Amino acid sequence: DAMVIQNPRYQVTQFGKPVTLSCSQTLNHNVMYWYQQKSSQAPKLLFHYYDKDFNNEADTPDNFQSRRPNTSFCFLDIRSPGLGDAAMYLCATSREAVARPYNEQFFGPGTRLTVL
Amino acid sequence: LAKTTQPISMDSYEGQEVNITCSHNNIATNDYITWYQQFPSQGPRFIIQGYKTKVTNEVASLFIPADRKSSTLSLPRVSLSDTAVYYCLVILQTGANNLFFGTGTRLTVIP
Structure with a gap:
């Protein structure tokens, strides 16, 4: 089945140690998104790619970076994780920009990041 | 900024219809x-999308009044497996591709 895959499902890192989370999709969608979701909160959009065009949300810290080497893969890099970065990180895709009708987002299962 | 407001939580018995309302006063045309x-x-899963009046699919209905300042998600005959958090989003058509999840409504279905 076509899907959004996130690896690993659980990631533990140390304070200040760079970490990379990965996302892949078999849907061949143009847009890929990264969200941060903290406990009992709504997902918060960090950034997204429309094809190779990167779009950063205004309040996303510089500590968070992203790469999309090809259509299928997208990475979230946290350069120096702090305790406050512990969260679930969700990857999502959509065929076109969600501002267009009938372009729902498909979410992966998430990666839960723990910072020690 | 199209901020949404939802009830924090709701309880319902199995088999009942559940209506969750979302307020979005600043919604654009x-x-x-x-x-x-x-x-x-788990990651969020799409339920339904609408622009005006009523939309129905195999799992839910979405009612949007003429002024579009609110919308109501209707889940018919809920079961225990419908216990989840439900988020209302307004997708902005202009400007940046902004996606703001509201606070969400935690629905608990009781046997």
């Missing part, structure tokens, strides 16, 4: 309203 469902430790 062409913005869409979308609802997602999220189970613990």
Whole structure:
């Protein structure tokens, strides 16, 4: 089945140690998104790619970076994780920009990041 | 900024119809309203999307009044497996591709 895959499902890192989370999709969608979701909160959009065009949300810290080497893969890099970065990180895709009708987002299962 | 407001939580018995209302006072003319469902430790899942009046699919209905300042997600005959958090989103048609999840409504279905 076509899907959004996130690896690993659980990631533990140390304070200040760079970490990379990965996302892949078999849907061949143009847009890929990264969200941060903290406990009992709504997902918060960090950034997204429309094809190779990167779009950063205004309040996303510089500590968070992203790469999309090809259509299928997208990475979230946290350069120096702090305790406050512990969260679930969700990857999502959509065929076109969600501002267009009938372009729902498909979410992966998430990666839960723990910072020690 | 199209901020949404939802009740924090709701309880319902199995087999009942559940209506979850979302307020979006600043919605613009062409913005869409979308609802997602999220189970613990999973990503959100799309339920339904609408622009005006009523939309129905195999799992839910979405009612949007003429002024579009609110919308109501209707789940017919809920079961225990419908216990989840439900998010209302307004997708902005202009400007940046902004996606703001509301606070969500935690629905608990009681046997």
